[in-house]
Amino acid sequence: xxxxxxxxxxxxxxxxxxxxxxxxxxxxxxxxxxxxxxxxxxxxxxxxxxxxxxxxxxxxxxxxxxxxxxxxxxxxxxxxxxxxxxxxxxxxxxxxxxxxxxxxxxxxxxxxxxxxxxxxxxxxxxxxxxxxxxxxxxxxxxxxxxxxxxxxxxxxxxxxxxxxxxx
Amino acid sequence: xxxxxxxxxxxxxxxxxxxxxxxxxxxxxxxxxxxxxxxxxxxxxxxxxxxxxxxxxxxxxxxxxxxxxxxxxxxxxxxxxxxxxxxxxxxxxxxxxxxxxxxxxxxxxxxxxxxxxxxxxxxxxxxxxxxxxxxxxxxxxxxxxxxxxxxxxxxxxxxxxxxxxxxxxxxxxxxxxxxxxxxxxxxxxxxxxxxxxxxxxxxxxxxxxxxxxxxxxxxxxxxxxxxxxxxxxxxxxxxxxxxxxxxxxxxxxxxxxxxxxxxxxxxxxxxxxxxxxxxxxxxxxxxxxxxxxxxxxxxxxxxxxxxxxxxxxxxxxxxxxxxxxxxxxxxxxxxxxxxxxxxxxxxxxxxxxxxxxxxxxxxxxxxx
Numbered sequence: 001x002x003x004x005x006x007x008x009x010x011x012x013x014x015x016x017x018x019x020x021x022x023x024x025x026x027x028x029x030x031x032x033x034x035x036x037x038x039x040x041x042x043x044x045x046x047x048x049x050x051x052x053x054x055x056x057x058x059x060x061x062x063x064x065x066x067x068x069x070x071x072x073x074x075x076x077x078x079x080x081x082x083x084x085x086x087x088x089x090x091x092x093x094x095x096x097x098x099x100x101x102x103x104x105x106x107x108x109x110x111x112x113x114x115x116x117x118x119x120x121x122x123x124x125x126x127x128x129x130x131x132x133x134x135x136x137x138x139x140x141x142x143x144x145x146x147x148x149x150x151x152x153x154x155x156x157x158x159x160x161x162x163x164x165x166x167x
Numbered sequence: 168x169x170x171x172x173x174x175x176x177x178x179x180x181x182x183x184x185x186x187x188x189x190x191x192x193x194x195x196x197x198x199x200x201x202x203x204x205x206x207x208x209x210x211x212x213x214x215x216x217x218x219x220x221x222x223x224x225x226x227x228x229x230x231x232x233x234x235x236x237x238x239x240x241x242x243x244x245x246x247x248x249x250x251x252x253x254x255x256x257x258x259x260x261x262x263x264x265x266x267x268x269x270x271x272x273x274x275x276x277x278x279x280x281x282x283x284x285x286x287x288x289x290x291x292x293x294x295x296x297x298x299x300x301x302x303x304x305x306x307x308x309x310x311x312x313x314x315x316x317x318x319x320x321x322x323x324x325x326x327x328x329x330x331x332x333x334x335x336x337x338x339x340x341x342x343x344x345x346x347x348x349x350x351x352x353x354x355x356x357x358x359x360x361x362x363x364x365x366x367x368x369x370x371x372x373x374x375x376x377x378x379x380x381x382x383x384x385x386x387x388x389x390x391x392x393x394x395x396x397x398x399x400x401x402x403x404x405x406x407x408x409x410x411x412x413x414x415x416x417x418x419x420x421x422x423x424x425x426x427x428x429x430x431x432x433x434x435x436x437x438x439x440x441x442x443x444x445x446x447x448x449x450x451x452x453x454x455x456x457x458x459x460x461x462x463x464x465x466x467x468x469x470x471x472x473x474x475x476x477x478x479x480x481x482x483x484x485x486x487x488x489x490x491x492x493x494x495x496x497x498x499x500x501x502x503x504x505x506x507x508x509x510x511x512x513x514x515x516x517x518x519x520x521x522x523x524x525x526x527x528x529x530x531x532x533x534x535x
Contacts, residue, residue, distance in 0.1 A: 013493070016496040024203075028209060
């Protein structure tokens with residue numbers, strides 16, 4: 001009976017016929033987006049704290065740890081008249097070359113300020129090499145604001161006021 | 168006003184060719200859509216024409232169905248770069264795609280699409296050339312289609328097309344035999360003693376006003392169907408193409424419009440094959456077994472003609488769907504399996520079938 005093929009062919013046909021009426025399993029991509037799981041490592045971004053302060057203090061640890069050397073930081077001073085002058089430093093320029101980035105997430109892991117995050121965005125494209133380098137404005141635009149539980153630098157400032165170097 | 172009969176024929180012929188070409192284009196779309204549905208995908212759903220696509224509700228609906236897709240598909244075949252490799256035999260290389268399409272379009276001439284019954288009860292077949300050798304002509308010409316494949320494989324002067332061409336010719340020889348033998352019972356029945364002898368496809372379809380031949384000659388029908396799949400190079404018998412082994416077989420070296428001709432040729436062969444199977448085994452334009460348009464009283468005039476053509480095309484489309492359905496269900500046979508199936512299963516089976524029906528028809532005719 002099996003050598004006759006036909007019964008098995010009929011069975012196969014019925015399977016595929018039932019399949020026709022089922023819902024497609026694919027996503028129609030640009031309109032429908034996949035749900036991004038938590039802890040996803042997308043494009044690296046810079047974030048601000050809820051008060052609008054840029055969290056990066058340009059310690060350059062991420063630049064140092066980055067395996068493909070995609071990050072380039074130019075450190076800068078925080079001006080005297082700023083509320084956050086006690087933080088001392090912020091990046092003057094912060095470039096991530098997305099043609100080099102391998103999305104390993106080591107920058108996020110090493111960052112003592114939790115300032116660099118690999119977030120949800122997974123598709124980067126551009127027509128030129130220059131477009132593929134994210135500068136500081138772009139990185140903050142992509143990153144937005146993340147909640148902060150500690151406000152570490154605020155506590156430091158208050159502790160310094162009380163004359164206590166440690167908080 | 169009397170029109171020149173030649174001009175009338177040319178007009179009819181162009182209409183039929185246009186219809187067949189349109190059917191081919193939409194068969195490609197149907198293939199893409201059916202494959203995507205079976206595989207749980209959506210299929211072509213983006214192409215929209217500027218004005219028609221803009222109509223609310225209908226426009227997006229047609230776009231989602233991919234109704235406009237054949238147009239860009241065809242344009243792509245026209246406008247892509249046409250590469251003729253340096254190492255090919257140019258004459259045969261260019262002739263091969265033409266040779267694979269022309270037989271398919273030639274056979275259309277003898278395929279009747281329906282019937283026109285005048286008020287006086289005279290039955291006129293709707294066919295380009297109502298020749299008595301219809302079926303023979305069809306078999307003879309449609310087998311020429313394989314020369315396109317073989318020539319393409321040989322003139323490409325490259326190993327994979329060459330293997331594809333060899334396989335195509337071997338497969339054609341093996342399955343042509345069983346195919347020819349499997350329809351003989353049908354012809355024996357239609358040409359029973361006392362009736363007017365005929366090989367006309369129209370008469371064969373008309374003879375199925377009772378049982379359809381698929382019902383009382385199921386073995387013939389199945390053998391014929393299997394051979395039809397082999398002859399049209401469709402899966403599970405697409406040895407000549409066999410992407411997994413032969414890159415893409417005989418048309419590996421072809422591009423642009425020449426490839427397009429092969430592509431359209433394959434679908435034209437399928438359409439003609441479906442037509443022939445419908446005519447031989449599925450009762451042509453008879454709506455149901457034992458029910459003809461005449462018994463329904465709807466056979467007269469233009470309406471009856473339109474109805475018969477509609478029923479015929481409906482059955483043909485169902486056959487086309489079956490072709491595609493099979494393609495996306497079954498894996499490809501191995502080459503040796505194809506040969507074994509052809510020579511040691513289908514051929515003996517069709518001969519046994521022929522002998523059995525010869526005896527049955529003999530006893531039925533002599534009244535036992």
